[in-house]
Amino acid sequence: ESQCAIDPNSIVSDACTSYSDLERLHAQLEPALDDLTQQTDFFAYYRLNLYNKACPFWNDENSMCGNRACAVDTIEDESAIPPIWRAEELSKLEGARAKHPGRAQRRERPSNRPLQYQLGENVDESCVVEEDDECDERDYCIPDDEGAAGKGDYVSLVNNTERYTGYSGMGARQVWDAIYKENCFSAKSPRGSLRSKTLQAAQNLKNVFQEYGRQHVDDGEDLYPLDDECLEQRAFYRIVSGMHASISTHLCWEYFNQTTGTWFHNVDCYKERLHTHPERVSNIYFNYALLTRAVAKARKHLESYTFCSGDPEQDFETKQKVLALADKAAAGPHTFDESVMFQDPGVMDLKEDFRNRFRNVSRLMDCVGCDKCRLWGKVQTAGYGAALKILFEFDEDKNGENPHLRRTELVALVNTLARVSHSVDAIQKFRVAVNTGDLSVLDVQGPLPVTGDSQAQAEAHEQGTTSAEDTLDFEFLDDDDLDEQPTSLPQRTFSEEFWMEWDLVWRTYRMVLRSWIEMPFKLFAIFVMEMNRLWNYWLGIPVPDRSWDFHFPSRDEL
């Protein structure tokens, strides 16, 4: 039995929201988000370490993307960016850095007061920037050296759109594999159901094959089956899967036809990667719910936030716009209930585990072999990291006493929300195009009006009559739930039932045959691993743990 603190069924009503509610919220927030990310310097420029960090997990030299579309236009001429953020100005902070209180001192000072550095003579003293690039234990992300003058690059997020780059193949696949592998939480953490351990072992076995260069078949199934996991673990999976799905949406939305040299909305790409995988779409909506909740929760904190571009008028305007966005997010439906997560004192390890795993996902971005993908991968992992920090480490009612939110975190959070918002937009349009065959909807500017159906659903929701099928259930279904069929589904005919069963028998037969064919390879991999362990033992160096186990596929995996 899972020992998770949360009974998945108990929180359904708190953490549920409908597609149409989120679409309506999206229609309300989209203009404000667009304005913030496209029109303000504060949110348009991002400083990050794009080229100087090696992949900490493997040698990625062979998986570099050489396409022009993979390249990022960094800002060579720093006069294009607000003076206060220039490396030259930032380097003045090195002086201030000398006076930077040490770790011990910092522990003594009220821990959450923003670290502020006063700048040189040519900068207004009331305008301060924070330049703490050290990792706080409450961070869910690895800070990307904004404070390390001269180390990072300034990038305009407006001029480097996230879209199709052509980056694919084993390099990209390896990164996604490794990201999903982070979802195999340690056996020590308090869930320990046999099934999740088996899944973890299965994943490990998969890795053994990869290590030995055995390319596994891309069967189009998602990389990590969502079975018997607790809410926190499931949320982790949904965040990364939703981020993956959102990236897929953007590359389908702006796809490049190499024959004609034109960009277009690729409906087939959408069908293949999203339409036929509703759970991926649902994970995008899940992320939308999570990010809007984080922005709403940061509302009070943002009231005392210093926006600093060196131009007080612009800063004032930026702040008003951010507060207006947070107000709108807060006025919308309650999209996500973080208060039910990590509640049981027994799951404190799990929170630590969750945070560390998310940090690893952020480290994995340095393994992405395409500059533009790496840029947006870093922005988005930092954005989700900031959202998680706000959700799990912030007190909603306090403004000055919360953990400090770095400029990069806030910029990443808002831009990540804007990306997911754009995905929601694109998916709505793609969905209508596929359902009606009318491709002209793809050229509609701005959010689609909430359709009659969605409107009716929203009204029903307000009256408390939303049907179960309209609702996005963000919680775990247990096995009984999974077997339950919604009563409103059309009944299958006898011949449909027959062919479905026949299909299952046929797939089982193929699976058995396949497992016999794979058996020698599995045995070989086990043999190599055992030899490796023996060799280490003989040399007297630590013997690696056995990481193989057998995985019995579920009905869906056949």
Ligand SMILES: Cc1cc2nc3c(=O)[nH]c(=O)nc-3n(C[C@H](O)[C@H](O)[C@H](O)COP(=O)(O)OP(=O)(O)OC[C@H]3O[C@@H](n4cnc5c(N)ncnc54)[C@H](O)[C@@H]3O)c2cc1C
């Ligand atoms: C961090 C990162 C950023 C990227 N950014 C871009 C970009 O900006 N532009 C661009 O053109 N390419 C980008 N790529 C590459 C892109 O994501 C795909 O890897 C590439 O298009 C190849 O796609 P694929 O069909 O092989 O499947 P992939 O998308 O690589 O997926 C691999 C496997 O993962 C599973 N899977 C797919 N989607 C999901 C999901 N949502 N949830 C769970 N499992 C899933 C499936 O089993 C699939 O076969 C990026 C890759 C990474 C790692």
